[in-house]
Amino acid sequence: MQTFEERRAEEMEVRDPTCANETLSYMLQRAQAIGAGSILEIGAGKGFTSIAFAKTLPSARVTAIERDAVRAAAARENIRDFGVEDRVRLLEGDAADILPTLGGTYDVIFLDAAKVQYRRFFPDCKRLLRAGGILFSDDVMLFSDGVPKKRRMLAMHLQEYMRMLREDADLSTTVHGYGMGLAESVKLR
């Protein structure tokens, strides 16, 4: 059987891949630093990032949401293959339907679903994040080198989302250049 690193590296080659290596390393390091015990991933793909969180933080519980049936099935298999099925819960469906049903709070939330939906998911992310917790939003600098005509709407959604994060007085947001841009928002209160 392939190691986790080998299977993840293979996944990097395909469409809708898992997040960049540097993005993953940074999030794992920050999650460890705050002693994260509960993690939520929105847009889990085939489960690699959720599995990495569970492997790095051996007592953490991870909730992963994925709407694509094929990827959700692959995620389920990966979660089982890498032995973290007791701590990674995969919820298959649209985050727009699932997020409002979640209660409690999370120490870390990784938002990596459809970028046009980031603004829509933000109120639930904020509600579900504990004070002192971290919301990571991936790919926020997707169009830093210019916006192709066909992607103007998507670029506008991301700009608006970034404005929302920056103007929220309950959050302190920093953008890192990892991958296509990773926003890190710490909930202050």
Ligand SMILES: C[S@@+](CC[C@H](N)C(=O)[O-])C[C@H]1O[C@@H](n2cnc3c(N)ncnc32)[C@H](O)[C@@H]1O
């Ligand atoms: C970039 S991939 C996720 C990669 C994953 N976070 C990782 O690091 O391995 C984005 C995923 O989000 C899923 N997705 C997009 N919109 C969604 C939504 N509204 N609800 C749930 N999943 C969604 C897509 O099906 C896709 O698998």
